[in-house]
Amino acid sequence: MPRYTTSWISDLPEPFLDYLGERRLEEVEAIIPDTVGMSRGKAMPSHKFKPDETFFLPISLFYQTVSGEYVDMEIEDQWLEKDVVLRPDMSTASAAPWADDPTLQVICDMETREGEPLGVSPRNVLKRVLGLYADKGWKPVVAPELEFYLTKPNTDPNEPIEPPLGRTGRKGASRQAYSMVAVDEYGDVIDTIYDYAEAQGLEIDTVIQEGGAGQIEINLLHGDPLKQADHVFYFKRTIREAALKNGVFATFMAKPMRDEPGSAMHIHQSIVDTAGRNIFSKEDGSETDAFRHFIGGSQHYLMHVVPMLAPYVNSFRRFNAEGMSAPTNLEWGMDNRTTGLRVPNSKPGARRVENRVIGIDTNPYLAIAASLACGYLGMLNRIEPREIALHEVYESENNLPQGLAAALELFDEEHELRDVLGREFCQLYSDIKHAEHDEYKREISPWERQHLLLNA
Missing domain, CATH: 3.30.590.10 (Glutamine synthetase/guanido kinase, catalytic domain)
Known part of the structure; x- marks a missing residue:
């Protein structure tokens, strides 16, 4: 049997468990699609990740052009760079099979700190429609x-x-x-x-x-x-x-x-x-x-x-x-x-x-x-x-x-x-x-x- 060190791993999708096999999960990537559609987020050792955990990133990641330039906009207190919340959507949990060590990637939903969907998040735009x-x-x-x-x-x-x-x-x-x-x-x-x-x-x-x-x-x-x-x-x-x-x-x-x-x-x-x-x-x-x-x-x-x-x-x-x-x-x-x-x-x-x-x-x-x-x-x-x-x-x-x-x-x-x-x-x-x-x-x-x- 796989050597699962935490109970939530056994609940992951079957393709991931097949990929993991007898190995130990080393890393988890909590990611979000940015405005361009590229992945941004945080990587962490697997023991640091919990499905019900909340993670944070600055909202300013949405203030960048495709070349990485920041854009001044008419947003009140834009450069306070307040943190917004990342909540893992475990239905998206998937292997990152190109990684050297067994790695899980999970797409996160984005919310304000008050619990509202973040309106500028592309995934939330689609959810809204x-x-x-x-x-x-x-x-x-x-x-x-x-x-x-x-x-x-x-x-x-x-x-x-x-x-x-x-x-x-x-x-x-x-x-x-x-x-x-x-x-x-x-x-x-x-x-x-x-x-x-x-x-x-x-x-x-x-x-x-x-x-x-x-x-x-x-x-x-x-x-x-x-x-x-x-x-x-x-x-x-x-x-x-x-x-x-x-x-x-x-x-x-x-x-x-x-x-x-x-x-x-x-x-x-x-x-x-x-x-x-x-x-x-x-x-x-x-x-x-x-x-x-x-x-x-x-x-x-x-x-x-x-x-x-x-x-x-x-x-x-x-x-x-x-x-x-x-x-x-x-x-x-x-x-x-x-x-x-x-x-x-x-x-x-x-x-x-x-x-x-x-x-x-x-x-x-x-x-x-x-x-x-x-x-x-x-x-x-x-x-x-x-x-x-x-x-x-x-x-x-x-x-x-x-x-x-x-x-x-x-x-x-x-x-x-x-x-x-x-x-x-x-x-x-x-x-x-x-x-x-x-x-x-x-x-x-x-x-x-x-x-x-x-x-x-």
């Missing part, structure tokens, strides 16, 4: 698709990112979508991902080669949005660690290479009632008003939350590249991959709406929350969608904003969504994104040095 659905007797179901690139280690930011060498010793070639040979090129990395996922109890639906050189897609199963966001959060760390173990990088940049397609995080969305019936389909299999209104709300409101779906300057390079498969619109169509909102071919019980606009560089909690919030408001306000797109859509009167600055203008002017997502969060998120954009505008790129230094 799911609570509004629950009040109506609805339960969203989502399935994320994760696209990412494996690359050669890039240690000089001034050098272009390149595909890695595969088992043949050759660089990956692009335009090999769905090729099993291309997947096999990186078999060692994928095998490690499978091993790590199994140790964590993370389920994978399918793995395919995408259209870019070294670009992989992992599809997850349909499930509860919070659980699936937790899984994406864990998977991103898992994939990075599996790549590093095999001497390559994994990147979740939306557009890491100039002449290769970008990487998305498509989200399939459906809604069930308290009896588990899909409210997008009638008993005779036809579409419901709720289905149309969910699409209508997505078309009407998603334009105003693009910074939550495409959070960086680089995100928009994915949209702006011609012939690279990323939709630039919010039209909808049946089994039409040129529209931002696609209704996949399915039986009535599985009728769903796929949001194809979301980039893989997003925080999964925020992207899922934003997408569901737009559909929720559409159903609440009974918004009818535009006419279905029956042909290819490359230009539309309702194209997405072409850059982060334009997207932030739309985000700042929309107030109905702020009531759904939380006004405190929306203001903080806007301030952070404006600061990141200002920081980017001060940067001098290699292109400018290459073409302007001696020619301008």
Whole structure:
């Protein structure tokens, strides 16, 4: 029998106990997803951790840009850096199988010291949206698709990112979508991902080669949005660690290479009632008003939350590249991959709406929350969608904003969504994104040095 030194260890999920085996648990990581979607928290020896313990971190961890710069905002006594509470959610307990010693990671909920959910916590933003659905007797179901690139280690930011060498010793070639040979090129990395996922109890639906050189897609199963966001959060760390173990990088940049397609995080969305019936389909299999209104709300409101779906300057390079498969619109169509909102071919019980606009560089909690919030408001306000797109859509009167600055203008002017997502969060998120954009505008790129230094 395993040598459990404390009783709570025996209550951990079966995949973790299988991973632990006869070994002694050495370390526990109490983690939270930050605004970017990266893990932050505290690591401690296992004997220091108790499931009912409260831990503390300064709220200022949410006041940083992706580069780590702190942002001055109109927050009263901002730099007192008051502590907020971390409460372990033991349903998320999972192995960290890349660690040298047996290690447990646990996602924590964040609260104020008065016991209220912390409004700026991304996980709480998603919980807030799911609570509004629950009040109506609805339960969203989502399935994320994760696209990412494996690359050669890039240690000089001034050098272009390149595909890695595969088992043949050759660089990956692009335009090999769905090729099993291309997947096999990186078999060692994928095998490690499978091993790590199994140790964590993370389920994978399918793995395919995408259209870019070294670009992989992992599809997850349909499930509860919070659980699936937790899984994406864990998977991103898992994939990075599996790549590093095999001497390559994994990147979740939306557009890491100039002449290769970008990487998305498509989200399939459906809604069930308290009896588990899909409210997008009638008993005779036809579409419901709720289905149309969910699409209508997505078309009407998603334009105003693009910074939550495409959070960086680089995100928009994915949209702006011609012939690279990323939709630039919010039209909808049946089994039409040129529209931002696609209704996949399915039986009535599985009728769903796929949001194809979301980039893989997003925080999964925020992207899922934003997408569901737009559909929720559409159903609440009974918004009818535009006419279905029956042909290819490359230009539309309702194209997405072409850059982060334009997207932030739309985000700042929309107030109905702020009531759904939380006004405190929306203001903080806007301030952070404006600061990141200002920081980017001060940067001098290699292109400018290459073409302007001696020619301008």
